[in-house]
Amino acid sequence: MDKKKQIIISIVLIIALFAGLWITERLVGTNSMLIVVLKKAVIYALLVASINLLQGFSGLFSLGEAGFMLLGAYTYAIFTIPEAVKGNVYQYYNGGLIHVNLPVWLALILGGLVAAFFAFLIGFVVLKLKSDYLAIATLGFAEILRAVFQWDALGGITNGSNILRSFPGFKSVLYPFVVVGLCMTAMMLLINSSYGRAYKAIRDDEIAAEAMGINLFKTKLQAFVISSFFAGIGGGLLAMYQLTVKASTFTSGLSDELLLIAVIGGIGSMTGSVIASFLYVAANEWWLRFLDQPAFIGTFQVPLLRSGFRKVVFSVIIMVIVLFYQQGLMGTREFSIVGIYEKLTGLKKKKKVKASGGGTEK
Amino acid sequence: MKMVLTAFIGNASFCSIFQSLAAFFKTNLPYILAGISVGGQYALIAIGYTMVYGILRLVNFAHGDVFMTAGLICFYLSLVTPLYVSLPLTAAFTVLLGFTIEKVAYKPLRDAPRTSAMISALGMSYLIQNLALYITGGLSKQYPQIPFISRSVTIAGATTKMVTIITPPLVIILVAALVALIKYTKIGMAMRSVADDFDTSRLMGIKIDKVISMTFIIGTFLASIGSMLYFTNYTAIVPTSGAMPGLKAFVAAVFGGIGSIPGAVIGAFIIGICENIIKGLGWTTFSDAFTFALLIMVLIFMPSGLFGEKKTDKV
Numbered sequence: 001m002d003k004k005k006q007i008i009i010s011i012v013l014i015i016a017l018f019a020g021l022w023i024t025e026r027l028v029g030t031n032s033m034l035i036v037v038l039k040k041a042v043i044y045a046l047l048v049a050s051i052n053l054l055q056g057f058s059g060l061f062s063l064g065e066a067g068f069m070l071l072g073a074y075t076y077a078i079f080t081i082p083e084a085v086k087g088n089v090y091q092y093y094n095g096g097l098i099h100v101n102l103p104v105w106l107a108l109i110l111g112g113l114v115a116a117f118f119a120f121l122i123g124f125v126v127l128k129l130k131s132d133y134l135a136i137a138t139l140g141f142a143e144i145l146r147a148v149f150q151w152d153a154l155g156g157i158t159n160g161s162n163i164l165r166s167f168p169g170f171k172s173v174l175y176p177f178v179v180v181g182l183c184m185t186a187m188m189l190l191i192n193s194s195y196g197r198a199y200k201a202i203r204d205d206e207i208a209a210e211a212m213g214i215n216l217f218k219t220k221l222q223a224f225v226i227s228s229f230f231a232g233i234g235g236g237l238l239a240m241y242q243l244t245v246k247a248s249t250f251t252s253g254l255s256d257e258l259l260l261i262a263v264i265g266g267i268g269s270m271t272g273s274v275i276a277s278f279l280y281v282a283a284n285e286w287w288l289r290f291l292d293q294p295a296f297i298g299t300f301q302v303p304l305l306r307s308g309f310r311k312v313v314f315s316v317i318i319m320v321i322v323l324f325y326q327q328g329l330m331g332t333r334e335f336s337i338v339g340i341y342e343k344l345t346g347l348k349k350k351k352k353v354k355a356s357g358g359g360t361e362k
Numbered sequence: 363m364k365m366v367l368t369a370f371i372g373n374a375s376f377c378s379i380f381q382s383l384a385a386f387f388k389t390n391l392p393y394i395l396a397g398i399s400v401g402g403q404y405a406l407i408a409i410g411y412t413m414v415y416g417i418l419r420l421v422n423f424a425h426g427d428v429f430m431t432a433g434l435i436c437f438y439l440s441l442v443t444p445l446y447v448s449l450p451l452t453a454a455f456t457v458l459l460g461f462t463i464e465k466v467a468y469k470p471l472r473d474a475p476r477t478s479a480m481i482s483a484l485g486m487s488y489l490i491q492n493l494a495l496y497i498t499g500g501l502s503k504q505y506p507q508i509p510f511i512s513r514s515v516t517i518a519g520a521t522t523k524m525v526t527i528i529t530p531p532l533v534i535i536l537v538a539a540l541v542a543l544i545k546y547t548k549i550g551m552a553m554r555s556v557a558d559d560f561d562t563s564r565l566m567g568i569k570i571d572k573v574i575s576m577t578f579i580i581g582t583f584l585a586s587i588g589s590m591l592y593f594t595n596y597t598a599i600v601p602t603s604g605a606m607p608g609l610k611a612f613v614a615a616v617f618g619g620i621g622s623i624p625g626a627v628i629g630a631f632i633i634g635i636c637e638n639i640i641k642g643l644g645w646t647t648f649s650d651a652f653t654f655a656l657l658i659m660v661l662i663f664m665p666s667g668l669f670g671e672k673k674t675d676k677v
Contacts, residue, residue, distance in 0.1 A: 055477075128662075263481055
């Protein structure tokens with residue numbers, strides 16, 4: 001299949017996806033479970049992919065995702081709360097200090113840039129550290145950010161430990177899909193570029209990569225900043241989804257959860273991250289809800305079903321994947337229509353080759 | 363004349379510094395006492411981190427949650443048995459838990475890349491927290507009062523619990539015993555050898571699995587003692603109770619030089635005291651952040667900590 005054909009097929013599929021989403025939203029209503037799950041899942045997909053960009057493609061173990069999400073979410077919220085309600089939101093801080101209003105898309109990008117800027121500063125300090133120390137240091141920075149954002153003295157900007165609210169959310173399910181789609185495309189292009197190959201070289205062997213002329217520190221910093229940019233945008237989208245922002249919810253537990261989703265999907269596979277995010281969110285918010293409700297068959301109460309059981313089942317599944325299927329769903333493979341097409345046609349080709357008795361192995 | 367004057371001034375400024383120091387101690391005494399007490403408790407957790415890291419090069423993220431589980435075990439046991447039975451049983455069950463975690467979550471990954479083991483540790487921590495959430499039903503549990511150590515006492519005008527006085531000597535006794543164990547017994551020698559060179563020890567016929575199990579047993583035993591002291595002060599147990607003390611204990615271990623037991627203890631006391639003085643100064647929001655700021659400082663400026671050995675990576 002040549003390149004032109006691939007591009008045409010991709011465009012057709014993307015248009016079909018968006019048309020499908022648009023029609024589904026019209027049919028089932030904006031507040032239906034399906035649409036809510038889709039919105040959250042696509043945001044998680046971006047966040048998990050941004051973790052995967054670090055962990056899976058650059059070999060940098062970071063647990064600071066929540067901190068960058070926090071930066072993105074706060075930046076978005078601060079710059080989009082309408083002037084009219086600022087007095088209400090910042091009721092303890094005289095209506096806040098920042099009186100600039102940005103359009104939604106600009107505020108999202110600004111959120112990403114703020115996160116990237118902080119990643120740049122933090123990266124300078126922590127990227128010299130090795131695997132587990134790096135994880136702990138990034139986790140530490142996320143916790144420090146969380147404390148700073150709850151600080152009274154910054155209340156005019158961050159509203160202290162109170163929530164930020166009344167900023168615009170999604171009008172349609174298409175919005176997060178478009179934003180995440182653009183971000184994911186950018187990430188995929190990056191991975192397949194020479195930069196992406198440099199990341200992979202570092203992941204596989206730092207010393208060999210350095211010997212091949214890759215500037216370790218610069219490349220790591222670049223990966224860290226880019227990943228954080230997307231984490232910031234994801235944080236902004238999450239704020240749009242939740243309609244409130246509170247610093248105390250961006251815990252290290254959130255980073256862990258996202259990292260574990262990346263593990264389910266396969267560390268080193270972007271499409272794996274997307275699939276795992278959709279499965280995780282759908283199961284967590286929707287399909288496995290019944291595990292939290294006591295159920296009766298006749299008069300017999302099904303044992304174990306009680307509030308919190310869903311999470312236990314999840315953790316067990318995660319442990320099983322971590323211990324026995326370390327590849328996750330996708331390993332390092334990528335799901336692609338072209339790949340499937342080639343596999344189907346390739347099978348035929350292989351048979352032909354065998355029949356003719358030879359040919360070079362690929 | 364001049365000399366007398368300068369001597370007098372010097373003396374006066376010395377006096378005023380001393381006085382202000384004394385005043386500082388007097389106003390902050392409750393916080394310093396709380397710091398010493400919580401520092402000792404962090405120390406008991408930190409030993410578990412530092413020993414496991416020393417041997418397996420693994421940050422055992424589940425250790426803080428094991429500490430929390432020890433609290434819950436004690437709570438549930440105290441409902442059915444008197445305290446003198448439930449306390450030793452708590453220690454026994456916690457040790458069993460630590461032992462099981464190692465066998466289930468870390469042993470299968472011994473030859474896998476280090477990040478796999480770390481992810482497994484994160485997953486284990488997630489599992490324990492969720493199990494605790496399920497079992498407690500999301501309600502915080504009140505730790506049972508241990509009669510002797512939860513009694514109130516007054517030291518120089520500051521009221522505190524008996525546990526504050528007991529913690530430091532108890533920690534020192536336990537650490538001394540542990541150091542002796544590591545120095546003079548056969549298993550201790552094996553531990554040192556495994557910490558020094560994993561593969562060579564294996565070749566020399568040391569039973570690695572036994573040594574690692576022993577490390578987890580000691581670590582979780584000390585964590586269970588730590589939980590008895592800690593939850594006497596902070597009596598509400600929720601599933602995330604172990605996360606922060608666990609992280610702080612880990613920071614203490616890094617600060618002291620990971621792998622070094624006296625280092626971990628000293629680091630823990632310093633962190634406990636600083637954190638509480640910061641609370642005393644009215645910066646409660648930053649008491650947790652301080653720990654992490656310290657961690658980052660240590661990692662940047664002296665990565666091997668106070669007492670750690672310098673190590674270089676080999677190709």
